[in-house]
Amino acid sequence: MSFTLLRYIPADPHWQPTPEAAARAVSLLETMALKADEIKSRFEDKVRFFDPGENWSGVECYACGADASGWWGRAMDAAYAAGFRDLETPAPCCGKTVSLNELRYGLPAAFGRFALEVRNPETADPTEEQDRAVGEYVGMPVRKVWAHY
Ligand SMILES: [Zn+2]
Structure with missing residues (x-):
């Protein structure tokens, strides 16, 4: 249900x-x-x-506005493996360091x-x-x- x-x-x-x-x-x-x-x-x-x-x-990078769906899954896996202690990750779209918690989720x-x-x-x-x-x-x-x- x-x-x-x-x-x-x-x-x-x-x-x-x-x-x-x-x-x-x-x-x-x-x-x-x-x-x-x-x-x-x-x-x-x-x-x-x-x-x-x-x-x-969906999810977008807040630093550059690009669609982040392509790299978000891998970044989540890596952060999860570390127990989500650090939510910062390099964004491949623009090279900026971004927080997974601040990405623009649809x-x-x-x-x-x-x-x-x-x-x-x-x-x-x-x-x-x-x-x-x-x-x-x-x-x-x-x-x-x-x-x-
Ligand atoms: Zn970006």
Whole structure:
């Protein structure tokens, strides 16, 4: 069965909130997505990549604007092998050093060691104001990543 995940991931991929802040943010999301199947926080040992699932629609280099699809997979494999500790990589398109976390993903994606996760939120896309509030509860600005599977 297909499902949708709404995720919020801290802007700093290595950062984690306190358990108390995470619980407060979950409570906030519970008021925003009353019909969701499940709302939880995820603490990860290592940085992982939260992608848009089947919504994937490409990736571009932010330094030069070129399509990065050709080299992105290899750069991801190399970064993954190192546990995503370092997200910087040389971009073959322009030779600049870029961060995998800042590339222009066709739809938002993010690296992180923490995520708030809403399964089947059954709600409209939260407003910028709501997104900001989630960040304030967590203790750091967050990125919103919708994923469909
Ligand atoms: Zn480039």
